[in-house]
Amino acid sequence: MAGLIVRRLFQLIPLLLGISFIVFISLHLAPGDPASMIGGPTATREDLASIREDLGLNDPLFTQYFRYISGVVQGDLGYSYQTKQSVTEAIMIRFPNTFNLAIASIIVATVIGVGAGMISAIKQNTSLDALSTIGALAGISIPNFWLGSVLILLFAVNWQWFPAAGVTQPPWTLQGMKELILPAITLGTGSAALIARMTRSAVLEVIRQDYIRTARAKGVKEKSVILLHCMRNAMIPVITVIGLNFGFLLGGTIITEQVFAINGVGRLMIQAIANRDYTMVQGAVLLVATLFVLVNLLVDILYALIDPRIRYE
Amino acid sequence: MKGFFKWQGWVISLLVLVLLAGGCTPPPPDAGSSGKQKLVYASTADVVGLSPIKTNDRASARALDQIYETLFTRDPKTMEIQPLLAESYEQKDPNTLEITLKKGIKFHDGTPFNAEAVKYTFDKFRDPKTAAPRASLLEPIDEVIVKDEFTVVLKTKKPYGPLLAALAHSNASIVSPTADKKGNLMKKPVGTGPFKFKKWVPGDKLILEANEDYREGAPKLKEVEFRVVPEVSTAISLLETGEVDLVDSLQPEHLDRLKNNQKVNVKTNDGTPVTYLGFNMKKGPGKDKTFRQAVAHSINQEEVVDALKGVAHSSKGIIGPKVFGYNKEIEKEGYDYDVKKAQKLLKEAGMDDKTMTITTANTGNYPTLAELVQGQLSKAGLKTKIQTLEFGAYLDRLRKGDFEMVIGGWTNSTGDGSELLYPQLHSDNIGASNGTQTSIPKADELIDQTRTTTDKEKRLKVLHEANQLLVKEAPWVPLHHGVIVIATSKNVQGLEVDPTGEWHLQNVSLK
Numbered sequence: 001m002a003g004l005i006v007r008r009l010f011q012l013i014p015l016l017l018g019i020s021f022i023v024f025i026s027l028h029l030a031p032g033d034p035a036s037m038i039g040g041p042t043a044t045r046e047d048l049a050s051i052r053e054d055l056g057l058n059d060p061l062f063t064q065y066f067r068y069i070s071g072v073v074q075g076d077l078g079y080s081y082q083t084k085q086s087v088t089e090a091i092m093i094r095f096p097n098t099f100n101l102a103i104a105s106i107i108v109a110t111v112i113g114v115g116a117g118m119i120s121a122i123k124q125n126t127s128l129d130a131l132s133t134i135g136a137l138a139g140i141s142i143p144n145f146w147l148g149s150v151l152i153l154l155f156a157v158n159w160q161w162f163p164a165a166g167v168t169q170p171p172w173t174l175q176g177m178k179e180l181i182l183p184a185i186t187l188g189t190g191s192a193a194l195i196a197r198m199t200r201s202a203v204l205e206v207i208r209q210d211y212i213r214t215a216r217a218k219g220v221k222e223k224s225v226i227l228l229h230c231m232r233n234a235m236i237p238v239i240t241v242i243g244l245n246f247g248f249l250l251g252g253t254i255i256t257e258q259v260f261a262i263n264g265v266g267r268l269m270i271q272a273i274a275n276r277d278y279t280m281v282q283g284a285v286l287l288v289a290t291l292f293v294l295v296n297l298l299v300d301i302l303y304a305l306i307d308p309r310i311r312y313e
Numbered sequence: 314m315k316g317f318f319k320w321q322g323w324v325i326s327l328l329v330l331v332l333l334a335g336g337c338t339p340p341p342p343d344a345g346s347s348g349k350q351k352l353v354y355a356s357t358a359d360v361v362g363l364s365p366i367k368t369n370d371r372a373s374a375r376a377l378d379q380i381y382e383t384l385f386t387r388d389p390k391t392m393e394i395q396p397l398l399a400e401s402y403e404q405k406d407p408n409t410l411e412i413t414l415k416k417g418i419k420f421h422d423g424t425p426f427n428a429e430a431v432k433y434t435f436d437k438f439r440d441p442k443t444a445a446p447r448a449s450l451l452e453p454i455d456e457v458i459v460k461d462e463f464t465v466v467l468k469t470k471k472p473y474g475p476l477l478a479a480l481a482h483s484n485a486s487i488v489s490p491t492a493d494k495k496g497n498l499m500k501k502p503v504g505t506g507p508f509k510f511k512k513w514v515p516g517d518k519l520i521l522e523a524n525e526d527y528r529e530g531a532p533k534l535k536e537v538e539f540r541v542v543p544e545v546s547t548a549i550s551l552l553e554t555g556e557v558d559l560v561d562s563l564q565p566e567h568l569d570r571l572k573n574n575q576k577v578n579v580k581t582n583d584g585t586p587v588t589y590l591g592f593n594m595k596k597g598p599g600k601d602k603t604f605r606q607a608v609a610h611s612i613n614q615e616e617v618v619d620a621l622k623g624v625a626h627s628s629k630g631i632i633g634p635k636v637f638g639y640n641k642e643i644e645k646e647g648y649d650y651d652v653k654k655a656q657k658l659l660k661e662a663g664m665d666d667k668t669m670t671i672t673t674a675n676t677g678n679y680p681t682l683a684e685l686v687q688g689q690l691s692k693a694g695l696k697t698k699i700q701t702l703e704f705g706a707y708l709d710r711l712r713k714g715d716f717e718m719v720i721g722g723w724t725n726s727t728g729d730g731s732e733l734l735y736p737q738l739h740s741d742n743i744g745a746s747n748g749t750q751t752s753i754p755k756a757d758e759l760i761d762q763t764r765t766t767t768d769k770e771k772r773l774k775v776l777h778e779a780n781q782l783l784v785k786e787a788p789w790v791p792l793h794h795g796v797i798v799i800a801t802s803k804n805v806q807g808l809e810v811d812p813t814g815e816w817h818l819q820n821v822s823l824k
Contacts, residue, residue, distance in 0.1 A: 030706075031702075031705070031706040031710070032703075032705030032706050032708065033705075033708075033709060033712075036708050036712060037705055037708070038369070038446050040370060041708065041711075041723070041746055041748075042447060042449065042736055042746055043369070043446060043447075043449070043745055043746060044449040044452070044736070044745045044746060045742070045745040046448070046449065046452070047445075047446060047447070047448050048745060050441045050443075050444040050445075050448065051444045051446060053444065054442075054444035082361055083361050084362060084367070084499050085499075085500075090515060093516065093517075094516055149546060149547075152547065152550045156550060157550050157553050157554055160554060163554075163556065164550040164551045164556060165542060165547045165550070165551055165556075166551075166556075258544055259544050259547055260547065261541060261543060261551075263516040263517040263541065267543065268516060271516075274703065
């Protein structure tokens with residue numbers, strides 16, 4: 001296990017170097033210019049020239065990349081072209097919001113997804129199964145933008161149960177939880193649908209196996225058969241889906257953050273891309289990539305905990 | 314079984330918690346409606362920074378307007394330029410403006426406001442090493458001289474007519490030299506304005522507090538929060554629930570929803586922004602005046618204004634009614650909507666069977682306008698394709714002159730005609746702000762005169778002449794002139810909105 005962790009962490013180094021290079025090149029190849037975005041439509045040629053000089057954009061591309069990457073290896077992600085703020089600081093201000101939202105969403109997704117998937121499998125080919133399938137299809141199909149706006153209109157504007165937008169309190173306070181509920185539902189429904197489909201098929205596969213029949217024959221209660229015997233073995237693919245989804249959610253959930261005015265990494269990244277704030281985009285992408293790898297590593301570790309047969313050499 | 318109940322217990326507790334949270338009424342929002350004299354403004358973008366020297370964006374300008382002050386200001390009703398930090402001024406000769414400053418003013422950090430502070434600010438602003446994004450604003454100034462503690466002399470390279478308008482621009486705000494030397498104004502601004510900096514959480518909110526020592530008395534609002542709400546529809550929901558008090562950047566589709574709401578006031582004011590259909594004047598069919606005239610006759614401005622449901626007003630001028638330099642005589646000139654004439658001219662130009670591309674950005678009303686224009690041009694017989702680009706890519710195309718026709722706009726935050734014509738339509742700015750690559754020698758000459766003439770009446774005359782010429786040459790066909798729309802909760806009192814879209818909170822209070 002320790003070997004796996006060390007190996008994965010070492011793999012991160014070439015991966016991040018590769019990502020930083022690809023992101024750097026793609027940003028420079030994309031149309032648009034950071035100086036133009038800072039100067040805005042009013043900037044004169046002279047204004048643009050002095051901004052470019054100030055940002056070091058007149059240097060050859062490789063010089064710019066090596067300047068950036070030598071900062072990164074020393075732990076310095078640089079400064080935002082636009083706000084002159086430290087990239088690390090800008091990300092750190094926003095990351096807790098994205099993290100809390102991702103956790104809340106994955107809880108919503110897991111509770112709904114696993115629950116619906118299990119019911120669907122146990123009551124296979126009944127109206128409950130059909131309802132769950134339709135629900136899952138709707139969950140995947142409804143765009144977050146629409147769902148978020150509808151939830152705001154219903155639960156915040158009309159009924160005033162929850163605040164309309166923003167995160168002002170920590171998530172462990174009542175107000176903090178209220179602030180997270182609508183965005184978590186908005187974001188969680190898509191993942192819930194995937195988890196439900198995966199749970200259904202995994203449970204259906206396991207439930208037909210001999211040891212389940214044996215358990216039933218021994219007179220074990222149905223509840224225990226499902227929850228203790230069946231679920232544990234069915235969880236491996238479900239955890240994979242949950243883990244992958246959690247990784248994606250940590251990468252920033254642009255639309256939900258935008259609709260609910262949550263100051264998260266996704267919104268930071270989209271603004272940085274729009275402003276051609278190269279250093280900020282690169283910093284955010286490196287963070288997201290690292291998190292994605294770490295979450296996947298965590299999922300691998302969880303496999304071994306759930307299924308003792310899985311061993312990593 | 315134990316494990317099962319434990320797990321089930323967690324789920325049930327979570328559900329109970331969710332229901333409990335949902336069932337409770339939220340506490341009164343921490344907004345103005347709580348009677349705390351705290352106003353919350355929903356801004357679609359975060360401030361880039363808090364230094365007038367290093368920023369050039371709308372969100373920052375709205376905040377800077379409350380923290381800093383300029384030497385001059387514009388009366389939002391009359392659009393006249395008046396002294397603000399200046400006491401009086403005198404044009405000593407065409408290149409020399411002597412400004413006497415008000416006495417006894419202090420920056421928020423206690424630094425006295427004087428001629429040295431003005432010199433420090435303007436010198437830093439103009440220094441190429443500073444790389445100020447709006448450096449062009451004060452580019453005509455050659456030298457800033459401190460005559461005595463409260464008298465500053467601005468020497469310009471050439472006579473510069475719009476100097477007072479430039480000095481009234483947010484970016485020409487005076488900063489505390491002590492604070493700038495010691496710290497970072499981008500993070501901790503220090504000005505002389507009615508509000509002081511309290512806290513900034515980048516991407517989330519900026520909080521200002523009343524400057525109790527403000528020379529004209531402390532503002533009634535004790536606190537102002539600039540809250541970042543990127544989606545206007547969410548901002549409107551927050552306004553409806555009383556969580557914010559002020560929203561701007563409104564689009565036509567939002568107005569009906571707001572006008573029917575009893576808790577909300579919607580204020581509109583004809584503004585300085587102009588939106589146009591422009592031609593590439595350097596290459597392609599746009600070079601042909603007959604073609605441009607054909608397009609100009611195809612555009613039905615009234616239909617555009619109607620479609621924008623109250624966020625637009627019409628004028629044939631490139632310099633619109635709210636901009637210094639406007640003369641209503643322009644309405645008799647320009648090109649009338651006349652489809653038959655347009656068809657005839659299109660044939661003459663050999664463009665009746667051609668297809669042109671309209672390039673536009675995916676912001677604001679631009680995509681709607683592009684479709685509207687496409688429809689109007691097709692009635693005249695010109696086929697067009699619409700190319701909608703993300704703003705950065707759009708700006709890049711404009712700077713490079715890589716387009717055929719373009720939907721564009723200019724806010725004109727100084728409210729002066731020269732500050733529209735020079736950056737946008739003078740050949741000096743091709744490759745930068747002159748997106749249509751317009752280079753008309755006679756227009757250049759007139760625009761130069763609008764800048765070098767210091768007499769107000771003469772400037773009005775020459776600005777009108779330039780407006781007439783440019784309307785006739787038609788590098789731009791004006792589509793509409795903007796209306797500034799803001800929505801506030803009913804308890805907001807005393808808010809005046811400038812036609813440039815600026816507002817000041819000094820005299821605002823909450824009922």
